[in-house]
């Protein structure tokens with residue numbers, strides 16, 4: 401593996417991308433994608449249900465394949481790359497974390513709502529005990545002021561996180577807002593700082609570059625943008641842009657392009673675009689993974705999915721409250737009948 405990397409990329413298509421295909425990954429798809437990512441020298445490859453370990457459920461969406469089988473498959477072809485898993489405390493437990501570590505996962509990313517870092521303490525500590533590298537992943541970062549994010553990141557650092565992330569789950573943040581968050585984290589924590597963007601307002605690349613400019617050295621990307629909502633910062637494009645800027649990622653651009661075109665594009669049910677629904681997510685500040693749930697609820701209640709998303713934004717609904725999507729759709733349908 402190349403040592404002189406300025407930025408370490410975590411590829412999230414096999415986790416965040418799972419939202420975009422309703423968690424229908426097969427072992428063969430994961431083998432092919434993970435092998436190609438490893439051949440391209442991507443340092444970290446995240447594999448889990450879209451909502452993290454143990455996310456497979458009626459509430460979040462049932463996986464086609466047990467995620468442990470997917471993790472095992474990815475590990476078998478990972479070579480020098482490290483397999484990462486995502487865990488949201490309350491959805492996943494220490495049990496799944498141990499199972500993933502036993503299968504060979506080397507990094508645990510513990511994700512909480514931006515104001516709830518305290519629930520990550522035991523998961524971060526346990527992941528360290530298991531010998532894993534740990535990341536504190538502060539989701540929906542647009543919903544808290546900068547000083548709150550710093551406070552929460554410091555908590556994660558105190559639990560043992562090696563890296564803390566600002567996560568723009570809704571694809572809502574503007575580049576200046578990313579800058580102020582990353583700058584404050586760089587000034588306040590002693591660990592690596594990372595950024596995870598969503599492209600709902602077509603700002604994932606601009607936001608990622610702003611984060612890097614402020615000193616973030618851990619960056620998430622998704623090949624062919626495969627992620628929730630309009631997807632994430634497109635990895636192969638990011639590699640090209642960073643190469644032009646003289647920033648080393650150690651990732652092979654041509655191999656990433658080939659993977660995107662030949663292996664990942666055929667997996668996509670529909671091309672990853674900024675649709676009216678994903679644009680509404682970014683505009684209203686709604687969790688990107690709500691998009692498919694809102695679409696289904698809109699069809700069921702014959703209402704406009706944008707009205708559902710705007711209302712969810714007003715109510716400041718966060719991850720874990722997916723059941724509210726149906727409630728809101730039903731309320732909108734009922735109000736229309738009056």
Ligand SMILES: CC[C@H](O)CC(=O)C(=O)O
Pocket residue numbers: 416450451452488511539540567568569570596628688689719
């Ligand atoms: C449901 C977990 C979520 O997809 C994590 C994430 O990638 C984000 O908040 O953007």
Ligand SMILES: [Mn+2]
Pocket residue numbers: 416569596598627628688
């Ligand atoms: Mn995401």
